[in-house]
Amino acid sequence: MGGGRVWMLCMCIAAIYAAYLTQGIVQENVSTTRYGEKQERFEHLVFLNLAQNVVCFIWSLLMLQLWPNKKGTQAPLTAYWSASISNAIGPACGIVALKYISYPAQVLAKSSKMIPVMFLGALVYGVHYTIQEYLCTFLVAGGVSLFALFKTHSKVVSKIASPNAPFGYALCFLNLALDGFTNATQDAVTQRYPKTNAWHIMLGMNLWGSIYMAIYMFGFPSGNGWAAVEFLRQHPKAAWDIFLFCLCGAVGQNFIFLTISRFGALTNTTITTTRKFVSILISSLWNRNPLSFQQWTGVVMVFTGLSYQIYLKWRRKSRQSHGDSEKSPHAVELLKKVK
Numbered sequence: 001m002g003g004g005r006v007w008m009l010c011m012c013i014a015a016i017y018a019a020y021l022t023q024g025i026v027q028e029n030v031s032t033t034r035y036g037e038k039q040e041r042f043e044h045l046v047f048l049n050l051a052q053n054v055v056c057f058i059w060s061l062l063m064l065q066l067w068p069n070k071k072g073t074q075a076p077l078t079a080y081w082s083a084s085i086s087n088a089i090g091p092a093c094g095i096v097a098l099k100y101i102s103y104p105a106q107v108l109a110k111s112s113k114m115i116p117v118m119f120l121g122a123l124v125y126g127v128h129y130t131i132q133e134y135l136c137t138f139l140v141a142g143g144v145s146l147f148a149l150f151k152t153h154s155k156v157v158s159k160i161a162s163p164n165a166p167f168g169y170a171l172c173f174l175n176l177a178l179d180g181f182t183n184a185t186q187d188a189v190t191q192r193y194p195k196t197n198a199w200h201i202m203l204g205m206n207l208w209g210s211i212y213m214a215i216y217m218f219g220f221p222s223g224n225g226w227a228a229v230e231f232l233r234q235h236p237k238a239a240w241d242i243f244l245f246c247l248c249g250a251v252g253q254n255f256i257f258l259t260i261s262r263f264g265a266l267t268n269t270t271i272t273t274t275r276k277f278v279s280i281l282i283s284s285l286w287n288r289n290p291l292s293f294q295q296w297t298g299v300v301m302v303f304t305g306l307s308y309q310i311y312l313k314w315r316r317k318s319r320q321s322h323g324d325s326e327k328s329p330h331a332v333e334l335l336k337k338v339k
Helices: 003-032 046-066 077-099 103-110 114-124 131-149 165-192 198-219 225-234 236-263 265-286 293-321
Strands: none
Touching: 003 077, 003 103, 003 236, 003 265, 046 077, 046 198, 046 225, 046 236, 077 103, 077 165, 077 198, 103 131, 103 165, 103 265, 103 293, 114 131, 131 293, 165 198, 198 225, 198 236, 225 236, 236 265, 265 293
16 A cells, blocks of 8 residues: 555544544534523434435535536436435434433444344345354344443433433334445445446435435424424524534545545445444543443443454455455445444
8 A cells, every 4th residue: 555545544534533533422412411591402303314414415515516426327316215214214213312322322232233134134035154253243242232231320321311221222223224224225226326426325315315304304293393493593502513513424424435435345344343432432531421341341342243343354355355266255244334
């Protein structure tokens, strides 16, 4: 790898870490802070997803104007309507989960994507996995279970709006299931239109996501869109926090796409997985969310399993690049994309 590529990789790593670690802190603050003299919480957390879609749509539109793609036919915007439904609902479930569980618990639960993927692969499609892959899944499942079973510190519980761990974890796993459908649909679009620019995908997904979320937030009584807008009008600090949250998400997506296009999905997976571990560490230290010894053991188990899974992928890729004639064991692509 030349000096220029090393510099580019370091810049991508630094930008992804800075954007998403900052976003994690801001997201946790929005869900736990009491604003104004009346010490009111911002209860309309689904609004964060709408705001994120709108900002990312504007960002991708700007990027396409600065660096238009003229290499081939782009996928029509109508190709993204179905994936955008799950992409709108899934992240909203993950955000709303913060009403019921702590931020470290949410990050850990959303890191266990391999569990439903391997379960469905073995049960529905009859896929055979290696012992190493089952070991990774055991570590992740055991770590999440250990974290969930041990009591969360009272200081952390006091910050949560409506503590309800089972419901919070259920929302996170629903988020994972919907993300799986989103990823599969996006893959189908890129296979049909291989010249589609990453910014065009971002544009289409966030355009439809903005439409769906706006219809829900402002067209249905349960959406409370106008109540969210009124709260932000009365509490400018909350509005600034949400704008910063959205801006970090747009910058993070920018460098994730750049990393995938220049260095591949596996490199991006490695960066984003380690970033999630650091997110939990920062949440524990910065926002004073103490974890018990047993919960830290669960965190270490999860990221040991994920790290071993990444190592297996790197080893398999290295063997393939050196012309290994033997067929590699089947491995389901995990953590392909970060939201």
